[in-house]
Amino acid sequence: DTGVSQDPRHKITKRGQNVTFRCDPISEHNRLYWYRQTLGQGPEFLTYFQNEAQLEKSRLLSDRFSAERPKGSFSTLEIQRTEQGDSAMYLCASSDEGQGAQPQHFGDGTRLSIL
């Protein structure tokens, strides 16, 4: 069990640029989640996949944001035309929920800074 892996750990970009983050979940987990965390706040839910199907999307996920999980394994989160307000830590989590409510296991996040 190597845990949830996120890449890159840090991303600095200029306003208006596009960025893409990758998340590799724990290998046997079929559920994958994206959250955003700003300084001094708890994580806020963005979206959730079960295998390759995107089943939930938050109102926070504006049309500039898109997430994919094409083969039900790794996932990407893309932000187009970045804005200052997109600066945050983007956290990925995965869970195996064959039975009951299993906990979500988090990666160490990608910290995005918009110049």
Added chain:
Amino acid sequence: AQSVAQPEDQVNVAEGNPLTVKCTYSVSGNPYLFWYVQYPNRGLQFLLKYITGDNLVKGSYGFEAEFNKSQTSFHLKKPSALVSDSALYFCAVRDEGTGRRALTFGSGTRLQVQP
């Protein structure tokens, strides 16, 4: 809608003393409740969960939490604090009846354990 409140931004406790970090929640149906810990520049680490059954649940690193349905609370406790417990603690809830998988987090409580 589901929500979580952590009324204390910071809790200070001396090493060896018992600690309590407070959490109250609001859901329409039955709650699934979780506690996570976050160290600087890291993701969230799962500590424990309440799904059903005994109101006192035990988790990792000697932590436990008490579920109180009438007070809609799920306070995190530890009998004897360690300096290494100093970190940011998050309570999270999911409403069992909605079928949604998104966790709603509190704003976090910073625990400071003094030697």
